[in-house]
């Protein structure tokens with residue numbers, strides 16, 4: 001995706017702002033008075049606010065700037081952007097899709113997505129990356145074990161992990177974090193795979209656990 005640079009972003013905002021002023025002026029002329037329907041003012045404000053916050057989200061996440069950011073900086077970006085991107089008016093699929101897309105965009109892991117609890121199995125949910133296994137029994141693979149144990153598993157070398165389920169031969173290391181609802185019940189897991197050995201560390205564990213805590217609150 002092409003992200004507008006700062007100057008273009010500024011002029012785009014200015015153009016939208018001017019369009020709103022034009023619409024307002026037109027309505028003033030139509031109504032032939034200084035009375036502007038409150039709904040129009042509020043619509044314009046909402047449009048402008050939504051447009052600016054959406055542009056901000058996309059502007060900040062510039063592919064050019066990301067490689068130079070440290071892992072911790074990327075997580076700061078993730079948490080703040082996820083909060084502004086999350087839309088309580090939309091459903092869990094829309095919000096999860098944006099959350100997973102954000103992770104992929106910022107970290108560019110080989111595969112990232114969620115598996116959700118469905119009876120005694122985990123069922124593939126929203127993800128980014130190559131097609132993956134659809135059902136994982138409780139206790140099986142890294143995902144099923146993280147669910148059974150109710151704790152994060154960081155796997156430095158998936159080939160050395162007994163029972164690892166290989167959805168792709170490209171995957172070398174993995175992290176799986178349980179997602180809990182506010183009730184404490186496990187909703188599912190977040191799974192991230194990397195093409196590099198020992199890619200995930202204590203920072204990823206702490207930060208992704210925070211991400212999943214927020215996800216769990218939103219899903220509750």
Ligand code: SME
Pocket residue numbers: 111132133136140141142143144163164165166167168171174191193
């Ligand atoms: N490797 C996982 C299976 C899911 S894929 O990596 C997307 C596991 O062992 O549970």
